[in-house]
Amino acid sequence: MDFIEVTLKVNADFADILIAELGELGCDAFVETEDGFSAYMDEDKYSEEALEETLNRYADFVQVDYTVQKIERQNWNEEWERNFEPLFIDGQVSVRASFHPKPEEAKYDIVINPKMSFGTGHHETTTLMIENQLTLDHQGKRVLDMGCGTGILAIMAAELGASEIVAVEIEDWTVENARENAELNNYPAIDVRLGGAETVEGEKPFDVILANINRNVLLEDMPAYKAVLKQKGWLLLSGFYTEDLPILQERTAELGLTYISHRVKNNWVSAIFTSH
CATH class of the missing domain: 3.40.50.150 (Vaccinia Virus protein VP39)
Structure with missing residues (x-):
């Protein structure tokens, strides 16, 4: 079975709320983007009507632009690994996933596997x-x-x-x-x-x-x-x-x-x- 990817452009103040709402609709993975987030669910759980009804409830409070596409099922970790870039903050703090090597110059090293968070x-x-x-x-x-x-x-x-x-x-x-x-x-x-x-x-x-x-x-x-x-x-x-x-x-x-x-x-x- 394939995935449905819903990508939303939304004010960050409402991102957490909408993540919770889409979780109720069946989305079980979320990835941050520069101007919102992408949500993923199994194809058989997706309902265009349910998505529109949910987003319409917030239409008076925030503008939400979204796109929907079907993507072939693939190993989620592999997809995530391709898109997760390690960070080096203030010349001291390494933020990386477990599959990234630790930078030798890092004073502090944080390993994050974010899943849906x-x-x-x-x-x-x-x-x-x-x-x-x-x-x-x-x-x-x-x-x-x-x-x-x-x-x-x-x-x-x-x-x-x-x-x-x-x-x-x-x-x-x-x-x-x-x-x-x-x-x-x-x-x-x-x-x-x-x-x-x-x-x-x-x-x-x-x-x-x-x-x-x-x-x-x-x-x-x-x-x-x-x-x-x-x-x-x-x-x-x-x-x-x-x-x-x-x-x-x-x-x-x-x-x-x-x-x-x-x-x-x-x-x-x-x-x-x-x-x-």
């Missing part, structure tokens, strides 16, 4: 978050990674010496993938949990909180982050555009957080805040 490092927000992580002391720290995807930022925290790491995701298959990647990088102690911000309510405070999600979720969940952030702890945010930064700065200031700095790449932002 976002977070290979190829998206600007992930790269920016890693660059910001490199500026902070993680040694012996307690770290929270909200919206962890593949677990790449949690693994980066472990590489930087964090002693206790909690990673949270809303999709069960993403949680499974993050756990697999933690094991793959020899960090099985990373605590990957299914859920949202409520998952860490009442937790012992964290020294560093990482949240690479989207503007609306960040604004909504900010009080929950603040509630579990240590005094003089660090909050790293991404998943939003430069024009959204003032909104995030205003919200964090309302909660007693201080803006420190931010990085920009192709209009995407990652910002650092600290608690008083």
Whole structure:
């Protein structure tokens, strides 16, 4: 049986939502693209009517352009291997798949087999978050990674010496993938949990909180982050555009957080805040 490939051009704020929706329609593999993602399902599960009905529900909120094509069944790993390029971030961090050799010059080496999850490092927000992580002391720290995807930022925290790491995701298959990647990088102690911000309510405070999600979720969940952030702890945010930064700065200031700095790449932002 052949595959159906659905390629969507969509605002990143809605990508995770639509991935979840297409998962309900039978898609079981997803690959990031520069302006959205591609989704794959067995041909016998595909329904044009169901796809259009799903996308039409979001027509008032976001523009979605998509194409559909049939592709011959092939070994998924082979197809993925041809399209996954290793990364070298800030001259220090290697992000690669297990079939890539480790660069000799890499100070930190992260191996990611993403399956259906976002977070290979190829998206600007992930790269920016890693660059910001490199500026902070993680040694012996307690770290929270909200919206962890593949677990790449949690693994980066472990590489930087964090002693206790909690990673949270809303999709069960993403949680499974993050756990697999933690094991793959020899960090099985990373605590990957299914859920949202409520998952860490009442937790012992964290020294560093990482949240690479989207503007609306960040604004909504900010009080929950603040509630579990240590005094003089660090909050790293991404998943939003430069024009959204003032909104995030205003919200964090309302909660007693201080803006420190931010990085920009192709209009995407990652910002650092600290608690008083």
